[in-house]
Amino acid sequence: MIRVTLLVGLIAALASCNKPSAPQANAAMPKSAEVSAAAVSPESASAPQVTKVNASPAESGATQDKQNIAPDAKPVASSDQRLGYYVGYFEATEEDDAKDPMYSNKINVSIDSISGDTVTGHSVCAGNNRPFSGTLKQGKDGVFDLVLKEPGDDKSDGVFTCNLDPKARTLKGEWVANDKKAAVTKRSYELAYTTFKYNPRQVLGSIGEAEVYGGKMSRRGKIEAITDDAGKYNASVRVLKSHDVENMYKRDLEVMRNTIYARHGYSFRNRAMRDFFDNYVEWYVPVSTDVSHELTDVEKKNIELLKRYEDHASTYYDRFGR
Amino acid sequence: MGVRPGVSPSARATVFPPAIPRPAAAVKAKSSAPTKLWAAIFWTAILFVYTYTLWLMLRIVLQYTSLRPDVAFLEIKQDYIDIPGYRLAFFTHVFSSGFVLLAAYSQFSAKLRRIPGLHKWLGRLYAYIVIFLAGPTGLFIGFFANGGISSRIAFCLLAVLWVSFTILALLKMRARQVQDHARWMVRSYALALSAITLRAWKVAIIALFHPHPMDVYRIVAWLGWVGNLIAAELLILYLFRRRARPTPKTRAQLLPTEVHL
Numbered sequence: 001m002i003r004v005t006l007l008v009g010l011i012a013a014l015a016s017c018n019k020p021s022a023p024q025a026n027a028a029m030p031k032s033a034e035v036s037a038a039a040v041s042p043e044s045a046s047a048p049q050v051t052k053v054n055a056s057p058a059e060s061g062a063t064q065d066k067q068n069i070a071p072d073a074k075p076v077a078s079s080d081q082r083l084g085y086y087v088g089y090f091e092a093t094e095e096d097d098a099k100d101p102m103y104s105n106k107i108n109v110s111i112d113s114i115s116g117d118t119v120t121g122h123s124v125c126a127g128n129n130r131p132f133s134g135t136l137k138q139g140k141d142g143v144f145d146l147v148l149k150e151p152g153d154d155k156s157d158g159v160f161t162c163n164l165d166p167k168a169r170t171l172k173g174e175w176v177a178n179d180k181k182a183a184v185t186k187r188s189y190e191l192a193y194t195t196f197k198y199n200p201r202q203v204l205g206s207i208g209e210a211e212v213y214g215g216k217m218s219r220r221g222k223i224e225a226i227t228d229d230a231g232k233y234n235a236s237v238r239v240l241k242s243h244d245v246e247n248m249y250k251r252d253l254e255v256m257r258n259t260i261y262a263r264h265g266y267s268f269r270n271r272a273m274r275d276f277f278d279n280y281v282e283w284y285v286p287v288s289t290d291v292s293h294e295l296t297d298v299e300k301k302n303i304e305l306l307k308r309y310e311d312h313a314s315t316y317y318d319r320f321g322r
Numbered sequence: 323m324g325v326r327p328g329v330s331p332s333a334r335a336t337v338f339p340p341a342i343p344r345p346a347a348a349v350k351a352k353s354s355a356p357t358k359l360w361a362a363i364f365w366t367a368i369l370f371v372y373t374y375t376l377w378l379m380l381r382i383v384l385q386y387t388s389l390r391p392d393v394a395f396l397e398i399k400q401d402y403i404d405i406p407g408y409r410l411a412f413f414t415h416v417f418s419s420g421f422v423l424l425a426a427y428s429q430f431s432a433k434l435r436r437i438p439g440l441h442k443w444l445g446r447l448y449a450y451i452v453i454f455l456a457g458p459t460g461l462f463i464g465f466f467a468n469g470g471i472s473s474r475i476a477f478c479l480l481a482v483l484w485v486s487f488t489i490l491a492l493l494k495m496r497a498r499q500v501q502d503h504a505r506w507m508v509r510s511y512a513l514a515l516s517a518i519t520l521r522a523w524k525v526a527i528i529a530l531f532h533p534h535p536m537d538v539y540r541i542v543a544w545l546g547w548v549g550n551l552i553a554a555e556l557l558i559l560y561l562f563r564r565r566a567r568p569t570p571k572t573r574a575q576l577l578p579t580e581v582h583l
Contacts, residue, residue, distance in 0.1 A: 218532060242401050246468060247536035312397040317535055318528045320521045321382045322395050 042261040042268070042291075082144070082164055085110050086171035086191035087285050089278075090125055092184040093174075099183035102126065102271060106278040108286045109160070109171055109191055119146055127269030128156055129289040142167060155179055162189075169193035196285045198294065202263050204231030204255070204281060212251055213275035226276060230255035235302040236263055245306060250313035257306035260299045264291035375518055376423055383420040389413060402466040415459035418451050422514050429507070445507075449492045452510065457485035469536050473543035480547045484513040505558050512554035513547055520546025 090107035107125035114136060122131045134148035144164045150157035162173025171191040177184065207228050215224030230252040233244055236259075245253060251272075258266075258273045265287030268274035277284045295303070316322045385394045391403050402408050425448040428434045428441070435441045464477030491506035523542045527533065533541075 219529065242398065243470075246398065247534045249534065308392075308397050308400070312394075313535060316394070318525065320378055320525050321385070322521070 042258055042266055042270075042273075080114060081166045081169065082114055083111050084169075085194045085196060085285065085287070086164075086169075087194040088189055088191035090175070090187050090189050092186070093188050094186035095184040096181075101183035102274075103184075104278070105274065106284065106286055107189060107191070108194075108267075109189075110287075111164070111171075119148060121148070123150075123160075124267045124286045124288065126156075126274060127267050127289055128154070129267070130154060130157060132160065134160070136164075139163065146171075146173070150178075152178055155182070194285055196265055196287050198264055199283075200236040200263060200296070201234070202236075202259075202283050203234055204259060207231060207280060210276060210280050213272045215251070215272065224251060226251050226255050226280075230259070232256070235260050235306065236296070236299050238302075239298055240302045240305050242305070242309075245309050248309070250310055250317060253306050253310045253313065257303055257310065260295070260303060261291055264288065264294050266291045372426065379420060379423060379518065383416055386413060386416045398468065399466070405466065407462065408466065411459040411462040414455055415463055418455035419460070419514070419517060422448060422451055422456055423517065425514075426511065430511075445495070446492075449488050452488040452514070453485055453492075457481050457488070460484070467543065469540040469543060473540050476543035476547075480513060480516060483547075483551075484510060487513065501562065505562070508558055508561075509551065509554050512550040516547035516550055519550055523549070 086109045087106065090105045092101055092103045095101040095103065105126045107123055109123045110121045111119060112121040113119070117136050118133065119136045120131070120133045122129060130150045132148040132150045134146055137145045139145045142165070144166070146160065146162050146164055148160040148162070150159070156177075157179075158175050158177040160173060160175045162171050164171050169192065171189070171193075173189065175187045175189065177186070179185075207226055207230060209225040209227055212224040212226060217223055227249065229248050232248075232252075233240060233256065235256050245256075248256075254273070255276060258268070258277070259281075261268075262277045262281060262284050265285055267286035267289050268277060382394075389409075390396075391409060392400070396403060396412070399408075399412075425444065428444045429448065458481070461478055461481035464474060464481050467474045467477045487506050487510040491503050491510055494500075494503040494506055520542045523545050524538055527538050527541065
């Protein structure tokens with residue numbers, strides 16, 4: 001009979017180690033064909049709710065009206081020591097574990113103006129940019145008591161009750177969600193006054209091995225990790241070549257690309273990226289949910305390249321095909 | 323080494339390896355009923371696995387039918403995609419090489435080889451596709467292989483050997499040296515199968531060691547076909563083992579016409 005198929009068979013048996021029935025990785029993922037640097041959304045393509053980075057000014061204006069998003073107004077330079085960005089961790093104190101809550105996020109509460117006893121501002125956290133307005137009362141020891149309300153037309157809105165210490169430049173307090181059935185209904189925070197300026201020279205530094213939030217577990221029980229490779233090149237400064245990135249893991253590519261956005265103060269919706277930048281990157285400050293018009297040409301170019309290698313890696317890295 | 327006396331051309335190619343006069347004892351010892359049954363089950367299983375693998379390969383080939391310059395593998399070949407002829411070579415290679423993998427069904431089956439002309443014409447089709455389409459295009463895109471000089475050498479060498487073995491097999495057939503033809507065809511096909519083994523090694527290595535993507539590519543660029551060639555040589559030793567140790571009597575019979583190794 002067909003004896004030569006002995007060879008063929010051995011080979012085919014090997015090939016069958018492959019997981020053929022595995023679903024096409026991320027069917028929803030845009031093929032890189034459509035991905036121009038401009039249209040690439042930050043974070044991972046697997047987060048469908050990600051804001052398109054390149055929303056034209058007109059478009060983003062419309063979105064802002066609809067969702068009542070505050071413009072990314074920088075606080076006006078002022079002698080008022082109370083104004084500015086207050087940044088720190090926004091930590092769950094009451095949550096429903098069944099609803100997959102995010103226990104801790106970096107938040108930026110921006111006090112934009114104070115006139116008399118009226119305070120307005122906005123907060124940037126977890127890819128949301130929400131305005132608030134409220135009242136301010138003089139309390140003990142020069143500390144002010146604030147009650148700040150978000151508009152209430154978004155499911156993530158709530159009320160901040162906090163103390164602002166203009167000497168220590170801190171903002172501490174509690175936040176209660178309007179939606180009592182939300183995954184997290186109460187959070188606490190101790191925020192410190194922080195300034196932000198885009199600095200293309202910011203680098204990740206040594207990462208070691210950072211476990212990916214929600215990362216896949218390997219067969220040996222090891223969780224997917226972000227490695228030092230993610231910070232090997234500064235993609236905001238250096239024009240990357242294929243051979244710079246071709247040997248990198250998908251997660252490292254993703255982090256390298258999102259570091260560009262992080263330098264611009266982009267607030268991540270994607271949990272894996274948010275978790276990484278919130279917790280491993282000291283200089284990271286969330287200030288905006290749309291940085292598309294602030295990207296430099298070098299950055300746009302690198303975003304396109306990195307995204308292409310990411311897409312390729314996530315579809316083909318461990319599969320038989322290609 | 324001309325035509326064997328007393329063997330008609332049609333009879334010559336009905337078994338694999340090609341028939342030679344065997345000592346009677348060898349023929350006798352060959353088949354008991356249970357052995358035959360197990361052999362049938364074994365080969366059927368292998369046929370199924372091979373067919374399934376080809377199905378996977380077909381899905382890979384079908385990705386490229388859009389001919390778009392950024393599909394699948396081409397996503398990470400953007401540095402080379404605009405080199406004149408690259409796209410033509412790439413797509414020609416994908417479609418012609420995919421086709422070549424079907425040849426195992428007809429060419430290695432002893433039964434199908436009894437059909438007059440089938441082996442000859444499909445064999446020519448295989449050879450011409452390899453020599454004129456799949457091989458040269460493989461060499462061309464091999465020059466631009468990912469992974470640097472090491473994988474470039476691997477893929478170019480693979481292409482050169484593939485075409486060479488196929489030409490040799492063709493020439494041996496022309497010279498009516500059927501066993502040599504069979505030997506070179508086994509080698510040629512072993513290299514054709516590197517399309518499958520390269521990917522299989524990749525899956526296995528990544529599942530086991532989770533290496534960086536280009537590191538594994540550099541490894542399988544070599545492993546994918548060198549392993550096959552070793553397997554092919556072992557297979558050739560196995561298939562032609564009877565000829566290697568003929569009884570003194572048959573050796574005496576065979577010497578005048580058969581010894582050309």
